Amino acid sequence: MPTSKKQFYMNNSQEKNSSANTFTRRKLILRATALAAGLTIIPKEIFASGSWLFNNDINGGVPNSLTQDKQFMNRDFLLHNQAAKTLYHEYAKKMPIIDFHCHLSPFEIATNRKFNNLTELWLEGDHYKMRAMRANGVDENFITGNASDFEKFVKWAETVPYTLMNPLYHWTHLELKRYFGIDTILNPSTAKEIYNEATSLLQTEEYRAKHLIKKMNVEIVCTTDDPIDDLKYHKQIVDQGYSVKVLPAWRPDKAMAAENPEEYNTYLDKLSKVSGIDISGYENLLKALKIRQTFFNSMGCKLSDHGIENFYTEKYTNKEINDIFNKIRTGNHPTELELLKFKSALFYQFAVMNHDFGWTQQFHVGAIRNNNTRMLKLIGTDKGYDSIGGFDIAKGMSIFLNRLELNEKLTKTIVYNINPSDNELMATMVGNFNDGLIPGKMQFGSAWWFNDQKDGMQAQVKALSNMGLLGRFVGMTTDSRSFLSYTRHEYFRRILCNLIGTDIENGELPADMKMLGEMIEGICYYNAKRYFEFG
Secondary structure, three states: OOOHHHEOEOOHHHHHHOHHHOOEHHHHHHHHHHHHOOOOOOOHHHHHHOOOEOOOOOOOOOOOOOOHHHOOOOOOOOOOOHHHHHHHHHHHOOOOEEEOOOOOOHHHHHOOOOOOOHHHHHOOOOHHHHHHHHHOOOOHHHOOOOOOHHHHHHHHHHHHHHHOOOHHHHHHHHHHHHHHOOOOOOOOOOHHHHHHHHHHHOOOHHHOHHHHHHOOOEEEEEOOEOOOOOOHHHHHHHHOOOOOEEEOOEOOHHHHOOOOHHHHHHHHHHHHHHHOOOOOOHHHHHHHHHHHHHHHHHOOOOEEEEEEOOOOOOOOOHHHHHHHHHHHHOOOOOOHHHHHHHHHHHHHHHHHHHHHOOOEEEEEEOEEOOOOHHHHHHHOOOOOOOEEOOOOOHHHHHHHHHHHHHOOOOOOEEEEEOOHHHHHHHHHHHHOOOOOOOOOOEEEOOOOHHHOOHHHHHHHHHHHHHHOOHHHOOOOOOOOOOOOOOHHHHHHHHHHHHHHHHHHHOOOOOOOHHHHHHHHHHHHHHHHHHHOOOO
């Protein structure tokens, strides 16, 4: 028998009633380590006494380890003080979600897609998981290849224990918990159980696409749509009387993607067909885009979105742009300088049209996309081969916004950066162009893509609060293709409440929970509702 020094300290009455509740410290350390690695689940009997401690004489001990209030992803997950808990549970949690930027499929919403299994819902198109699986040595056949859905899920389950300290570990278990009520840690030994349980639920009406959105108290969804899209599925959704408002958002990136004249001219032919304009010259291109933007506006569109590496601000003349467009339209490749001038001209016109329609424009800045040419040719875009860029964005951003401001054509604007080193740069630059007429007109947008995790969200909120007005912030978006991503709003809200709660506990903010609670409600819901003028 182990000596008392090597035994776990437990309540004496429990010791007498059940020898199963007695564990050596070594066993407990091994079990706790395995739990952290996602390899096992500590028996719930351990928690029967309410709290437990290791003896402190081994490696300094582990004081307060795994007490009841520190269990993984409990009610107060990410909330580390009483003020944070109050702000979240009494204010943030109840707020509806306005997801003003996402990549959900309008077709899948309109047809109320039924997902055959958890892999279809969870892994299909998720480039975060794809990257993680490749890093774990998973063959592409089990990621985007022809392996069965269950085989793909097992490979994801094998990867999950290695995502510790990666946001995927939190997102994975938060999604299992909120959508399916599954508290089990995902790992190879639990994969089949979790897969079967979730897949069984997915066969029911309550787990089809529309219900997955409603389940998370979503009020408004803005999809991402190309100017040539007919928006017929948005119309179907309206006609179906769906209680969640699903609106289009204008994404005209392809209308200036003239690097490959053959592909670009094919796109312009499609734009010509849907607009009814013969796009034989640059002015006709603008007319065609105006017609399509008018149509989007009639369908309830209130936002545009533009994915750019940097702000395009090369000087040009109208004659130069006409000549460059004609060159491209006849199938000839523009020079690098010509391409930059063409994009600069069209990019500016996009912003002018956004202003004329009274829309909010969003700029997602700084990603370097499709870095792996071999895999791009093999499996296409949006498969996890994009990364953070290191561009000098300050000067171009200043020139672009200042030109719009000089011409009184600067509409409400949200700028998202992918490089966290640019946080303060972005936050201060947008502040240069507030006009004193629209509260929070210029927004430093929520943590995006690689910043969409705990550290990134905290850094974005801190930069915004230091350099601007956190109380005017329009809050979080999913920027996701997954119907399970609405837990990211909860994730953000918990992190936000913990930051503010910590300052309250430290005496750095007044303990006026009503005042701060109203600010939290604004950031989570009301600010976006007012800012975008959603009815």
